[in-house]
Every structure is written in structure tokens, then in C-alpha cells.
Amino acid sequence: MTDVLPDIPRLYTALAEWLACIIYISILKKRLNGWKLLTLSGGFLIVQSVYLVLTKDLPIAFWIPTMIVAIGMMFSLIYMSCEISVLEAGYFSIRAFVAAELVASLEWQVHSxxxxxxxxxxxxxxxxxxxxxxxxxxxxxxxxxxHIPEEGKLNIRQREFWSTVVIGLAVFAISNLSFVTSRTPFSGNYAKDILNIRTLVD
Structure with a gap:
């Protein structure tokens, strides 16, 4: 393995984010079913893939905004597919995003x-x-x-939502810190170190 920053293919990332959404949609109370759900989710997979591929070479300053938009797409898919509140959709979107980061990072680490x-x-x-x-x-x-009741709802309150936001932000920040700077105790200089940190933190 070369000592360069690892670059997970954007299509792999898009697929991981989409699959993470599908996992949560499958266990939540659904607003859509059948061909409507298939059409909506298939469309989101295409849009997510095209978006992440097109934004691949943007400067590092656009990286955070790009990820925010990606999470927004995940939120939209979950909210439009499930009979849940906006707060609940936000809660599950963050969980899905962290799960997607973990799986994509793990796969690329094994691949590398x-x-x-x-x-x-x-x-x-x-x-x-x-x-x-x-x-x-x-x-x-x-x-x-x-952890999901049979009726497919958790009735998330603001306290649970904001604690999940804080945890999600912390996980994302620490796991991706090496891409911004190597001058911290939680960063790595080499590709193997960065992948280890990212996978384990996620």
C-alpha cells in the first residue's frame, strides 16, 4: 500500500449511503410501498451517485458543504419514504450516515x-x-x-435528536481529521494509519 491519502471511490460511498438509508427504511413505518418506494429509492441512488462523482475534485474547502448536501439527500429519502416526523428523520439520517461511513471505510481498508x-x-x-x-x-x-418497536416508530424527542447530532459530528470530525491536518494526536500521516483511524472511530 502506498503512503498516499486513501480515496474511496465516490460510487462506493454513494452506494453505502443509499444502502444505509434502505436499512432504516426497511425497519421503519413506511409512507411508500411497492413500485413507488422502488422508483423513489432508485432515483435517489442515481442522483446521489452522480452528485458525489461530480463533486469529487472540488477543493477541500467545499468538502464539508458537499457532505452536508449528501446527508440532506439521505434525510430526504428517509423522510419521504417513512411515516415519521422531521425530527425522527434527522435522527435516523445521522445514524445512517455514520453506518455508511463505517461500511465504506471498512470495505476500502480491506480492499487496500x-x-x-x-x-x-x-x-x-x-x-x-x-x-x-x-x-x-x-x-x-x-x-x-x-431496537425498533413493531409499529416502526421510536417517537424521538429533541433530547435524543441533539445527542445523536453531537455524537455524529464527533465521529465524523475525528474519523476524517487526517484529511484536513496531520498535526493532532488523532491524525495519521500515512494511508494505512488514516484508514485504521477512520474505520475504528466510525
Missing amino acids: FFLMGEKIDGMYDLLLLVFIYGLSFFLIWLLEKR
């Missing part, structure tokens, strides 16, 4: 470990992606489903 700086067969790459994303999101679904 086996890649060792060399190109590998596209089929192997795809199988690794499917295996890690599939297993990771299945485990997240199992864990989260245990």
Missing part, C-alpha cells in the same frame, strides 16, 4: 490491504464489495431492528 498497490481483477473487486457491504449492512440491520 489485499490490493497492496497493484491492480486486481474487476470481478474480485466486485465480489469483495458485495461481500463486505452485504455482510456489514445485514449485521447493522439485525442490530437496529432489535
